[in-house]
Amino acid sequence: EAGVTQFPSHSVIEKGQTVTLRCDPISGHDNLYWYRRVMGKEIKFLLHFVKESKQDESGMPNNRFLAERTGGTYSTLKVQPAELEDSGVYFCASSQDSPGIGEKLFFGSGTQLSVL
Amino acid sequence: DQQVKQNSPSLSVQEGRISILNCDYTNSMFDYFLWYKKYPAEGPTFLISISSIKDKNEDGRFTVFLNKSAKHLSLHIVPSQPGDSAVYFCAASPGGSNYKLTFGKGTLLTVNP
Numbered sequence: 001e002a003g004v005t006q007f008p009s010h011s012v013i014e015k016g017q018t019v020t021l022r023c024d025p026i027s028g029h030d031n032l033y034w035y036r037r038v039m040g041k042e043i044k045f046l047l048h049f050v051k052e053s054k055q056d057e058s059g060m061p062n063n064r065f066l067a068e069r070t071g072g073t074y075s076t077l078k079v080q081p082a083e084l085e086d087s088g089v090y091f092c093a094s095s096q097d098s099p100g101i102g103e104k105l106f107f108g109s110g111t112q113l114s115v116l
Numbered sequence: 117d118q119q120v121k122q123n124s125p126s127l128s129v130q131e132g133r134i135s136i137l138n139c140d141y142t143n144s145m146f147d148y149f150l151w152y153k154k155y156p157a158e159g160p161t162f163l164i165s166i167s168s169i170k171d172k173n174e175d176g177r178f179t180v181f182l183n184k185s186a187k188h189l190s191l192h193i194v195p196s197q198p199g200d201s202a203v204y205f206c207a208a209s210p211g212g213s214n215y216k217l218t219f220g221k222g223t224l225l226t227v228n229p
Contacts, residue, residue: 004159035217042118043160043205043219056216091159105217107152107159 002026004108006092012114018080021111023092025074031095032075033105034067038088046090049075061086082115089113119143120208122220130228135193137223139206142187146208150217151180151191154203163204164191196227 005024013019025032034046046065047057051072060067064083069075079086089112093105121140129135137151147168152160166173166180166189173180179192193200206220 035219040221042120042221043207043217045216045218048216059216093159104162104165107161109157109159 004092004094004106006090006108006111008111009109010112010114012116013082014116015084016081018078019082019113021077021079021090021092021113023075023077023108025092025094026096026106029094029096029106030072031097032069033093033095034075034077035091035093035107036088037091037110038085043091046077079113082113084115087113087115118220119146120206120218120220122204122206122223124223125221126224126226128226128228129196131198132195135191135196135200135225135227137191137193137204137206137225139189139191139220140187141189141208143208143210143218144187145210146218148209149180149182149189150207150209151178152205152207152219153200154205154222160205193225196225198227198229201225201227 007022030051032049035043037043045059048055049069052069066078089110091110093107095105119142150165151163153163154160164175164178164180166182171182182189203222203224205222207217209217
């Protein structure tokens with residue numbers, strides 16, 4: 001069974017440019033999450049999808065970030081325009097059942113974003 | 117304001133000995149706690165978890181202890197193996213319908229042969 005797949009693995013862009021990150025969850029997983037780890041800091045929650053609906057986007061930093069999950073399959077996270085402080089590793093995770101005690105999240109390898 | 121704290125950025129132990137990784141939390145609403153392990157260039161991998169109604173959970177070489185009154189949990193690895201060398205993240209969640217993990221900064225464990 002394929003795990004959570006993220007693309008690209010690395011992205012280097014200039015400040016002001018646009019970048020789109022993609023996440024393919026494990027097949028059949030309705031729940032999809034985006035997290036981010038800025039250098040030297042903790043991994044922080046960004047948002048949570050249940051199928052194509054945003055369940056919780058309280059962690060999104062600002063309106064330069066747009067996450068979509070059309071059709072309830074893969075998800076994209078667009079940063080437009082990118083700023084220096086957006087640099088970090090963006091992780092996607094998925095889970096099969098509704099969130100709750102005992103439900104594991106399966107993480108992808110992450111996209112390392114560098115904004116210069 | 118860090119709600120989950122791992123105060124030791126790194127830990128080095130000898131193969132075969134016990135590794136103890138510590139984690140403190142401040143939010144009383146947390147009722148589910150997890151440990152994730154992360155190798156370089158990979159995503160975090162679930163290791164072990166514990167609900168707030170328990171004070172201990174064991175899975176093979178890994179045991180997690182929870183002290184609710186002290187808002188403290190620890191991960192014990194016995195015996196430690198070189199393959200255990202990784203970054204270990206403590207995470208917490210209020211559970212319920214919003215599975216939003218709050219992570220610590222991680223502890224780099226190095227197990228020396």
